[in-house]
Amino acid sequence: MTEDVIIIGGGLHGSSTAYQLAARGRRPLVIERNHVARHASGASAGGVRRLRRHRAELPLAMESLALWRRLPELLGDDCGFSPCGHLLLAETEADLAWTVERAATTRSLGYDFEEPIDRAEVKRLVPSVSNAVVGGIIARDDGFGNPLVTTAAFRRRAESLGARYLERTEVLGIDRDGDGWTVATTAGRFSAPSLVNCAGGWGERIAAMLGETMPVRMKAATMTVTARVPRFLGPVIGHVRKKLSLKQMQNGTVVIGGGYEGRVDMEAGESDVLYAGLPGNMKPVIDAFPHLARVPIVRNWTGLEGNTPDAIPYIGPSPNDPTLVHSFGYSGHGFQLGPICGVIVADLVMQGATALPIGAFQPDRFATAGTLQWGAKEGTAVEEQKAV
C-alpha cells in the first residue's frame, strides 16, 4: 500500500473530503481526470441554500451552513460566502398558500429558517420587484459563495495538510486485491486500503468499474450572466412556482440560472448552450424585474453535472465493501453540501460510520432491477430542489 486513501474526482466534494481526511492525519491522493473544478464545481451558480431543500438533505444542510460560516477559520478563505438570504417570490394566492404550507412542514421537522413574508416585506428587501409579487418565503441566513474559489480553497488547505493531487489523470481500471484497492490510471498504478468515488457526473462509470449500479444522467445546466447594472438585489431570488434563479454579484453582474438544459457531449466532456429553452428562462426574470429587459447578456454557459433518478445524491459506503465510499450525483444542488459531505465521507472512511443521517442516500437504492424510475419523485424531490 503506497497511499492512505484514494479519492477519484477533484471537484468540491473530492476536495472537501481530501481536506477532512488530511485534517485528521491521513494523506489522501486525489485523482482528477481533467483539472480541478472543470465541470459542476466550476460551472455552479454557487447557491448556499437550504430553502426548499429536500427534507432528507435538511439535516446535512443545517450542519453545512455552520461550516460555511467557519470557512475563514478552517481554510483561511471566506470562499466568497455572502449570507444575503434566499427569497422565493409568490405571485398568486396559491403561491402564498404554498409558502405557508412549506414553512409549516419544515417547522414540523424541527427547522425554523423558512419564513413566509408579505408583499411589504418583499418590497422592503427588493424595492425594484414587480408589483405582481404578493409575498414570498425567505431563508435569511442562506446566501451564495464563489464555487471556484471555494473548491480551490479546500484543495489548497488539503494540500498544505499533506493531500496530493494528480490532475489530467484518468482512471483506467480498478482492482480489489488482498487488502485494498489498486487504481490503474494514465499516470500509473496507485494502491490504498480505502477508495472514495467523488467523480460527479462520471461517478456512474467509476461505480460500474467496481461492479456497482448507480445510475446518473448527465445534464448541462445553462447559466446566464449580464452586464454590470446598478445594485438592485440583496437576496438570491427564486420563485415558488416558476423556474427562476437570479442573484447580483459584487461586481454588479446578474447571474441567472433556472436549470434549463444545454446539450451534453459525454465523449468530449463538453456541453453547448441550447437557446431553445432560454426564452422561457428569461420571461420570469423580466416578469419579476422589468428593468432587466434592456440589460445585455455577456455570456451564456453550461456545465456538466450528474443527476440521479430521484435528484438526491449517493452518499455512503458500498454495501459490498465498507472500504469503498461513494459521494456523487448531487444533481445540481451539491454546492451548499460540500463542506459537510467531506466530514461525512471522512467519518465513513475512518470510522465506518457517521453521526449524520444518510439513509436516504444509499448507493444501492437503484441497484435492484425494477427499482429504477427516472424522476419518480417529481413533485417532491425535483420540486424541492429546483432553486439552484
Added chain:
Amino acid sequence: MTDRPDLAIVGAGPAGLAAATEAAARGLSVTLLDERAAPGGIVYHAVTRSPLGGTTVLDADYRRGTGLVEAFRSSGSTYCPNASVWAVDRDGSIGVTIDGQARWLRPRRVLLATGCMERSLPFPGWTLPGVMTAGAGQILLKDSGAIPDGPVVLAGTGPLLLLVAVQYLRAGARIAAVADLTPPGAWQRGLPHLAGAFGCLPLLRKGLSMMAELRRSDVRRIPGVTGLRAIGTDRLEAVEVRQGERAERIPAGVLLVHAGVVPNIVLTRMLRLPHRWDPRQRCWRPDADAFGATGLDAIAVAGDGARILGAEAAVHAGRLAALDAAHRLDVLDRAERDRHAAPEQAAIERHAGLRSLLDAMYPPPDGLAFLDDDTTICRCEDITAADIRAAIADGCRDPNQVKAVTRCAMGPCQGRQCGQTLARIVADATGQTEEDVMPPRARPPLRRLTIGDLAALETESTP
C-alpha cells in the same frame, strides 16, 4: 426573407460575396448575413461608397471589390446588412439580430466566412487612446477619408503595415516614423520562396512598388525594433521605440500597430470544431478540407477565417465552398463540382506560393516579446500579465482555468482580443509549446443580445 435558406453565409468579405454569387448561380437560395451596413468585409470596407473611392489613395485592388459586390448584388442572393450573428449551433442554426430584431435562421447549410483579425500584440501602454491597430486606422481612412492632425507612428510588420503607411502618406498624413518589428534579413529569408510567388506577379509587383514609394518619401524607417511603449497620461503623447539597448522617444498623436493577421476563430472555437496550430503563421485555424468542409456536416469555412491566404485567394475559397454546398445539396454531382473546382484550386495554390514568401519575410512576432508584467492583456476585465502569471503560480495549467480564476477573457469580447496572448503566457509559464495550449472557448452570445431580446425570441423557430 426565408428562415430556411439552402445556404446561409456569415460575413460579406471576398469569400462570402464570391460564395453567395457562385451558390446562387448554382440554384441555391442564399442568405448572406453581414454585420456591416454595406458589403465588402474589412478588406473591401465601404468599397462602394468611400469618399476616397475615385482617388489614388486607395488602389486598384481595393476598387476590385466593387466588381465582387456588383456580381453579388445581381446574383439573386438575399442580403441582410446590419445582421449581428450572436450564436451558431452545431446543427447549423444561427441566432442573429437584424435591425434590432433577434431571430433564428435554420439554413440547410452554413458557410462561415468571418475572415481574419489583426494579431493582438500587447505592449506597455497599448490601451491608451490614440493607439489602434493599423487595420482600424485603415477603416477610419476608408470611411471618412479623415487623417489625424498630429504626427503618426506606425509600428509592426507585414504587408498591411506597408499598405496602410502608403495610404496614409498619399492621404497627406504626417508620418513621424515607421518602426519595423520585422527581424533583419527579410529578403534573405524570402529568397528560397521567391520563385513560388511568381504566380502572383501583380501582387508581388504591387508590394515592391509600395516599398519603393515609401523609400522615395522622406518617411523615417526604424529597422530592427525590439521594444515598444506608448507614453501618455490621458492619451498618447509619444512612442518609445527600442532597438536592442537603444531607446528613442518619438512624439506622436496616433500609433498604428500591426503584427499580421490571424483567422478569427471565435465562432469555430465556440462550435468546438477541431483546430490545428499553424507554426509558420503562428496561429490556430479550423481544420478543413480543400472545400472548407469541417468536422460538422452542416458547417463549412472559407477565406481568411479558415486559412490566411489573402483577399484574392478568399474569393476562390468562397467559390469552392459554394460548389461543395451545391454538391452536398444534390444540385451538382461530384464530377461537375471537381471540374469547376480545379481552376479555383489552382488559383489558391498560386496564392499559397505568395503567402510562403510573405510568411518567410515577415515571421509573426512572439506575443510575449513586447509585453511586461504590468501590461494589460484583457482590456474588458483589466487583467495584466502579472495577474495571469500569479494564477498560474497558484496552480492553473490551462487557459480555461486561468479564465475562471482571473476573469481574463470573460468580458464582452469573450477573449477575441486576449485569448491568444493568454494561451501564449500559459504555454510559456508551464513549459508547454504554443501548439499545446489553445485559447479558451468563447461562449455565446457573441454580439449584443439583451434579456428582453432573448425572452422575445420565437420559441417555435428556436432549435
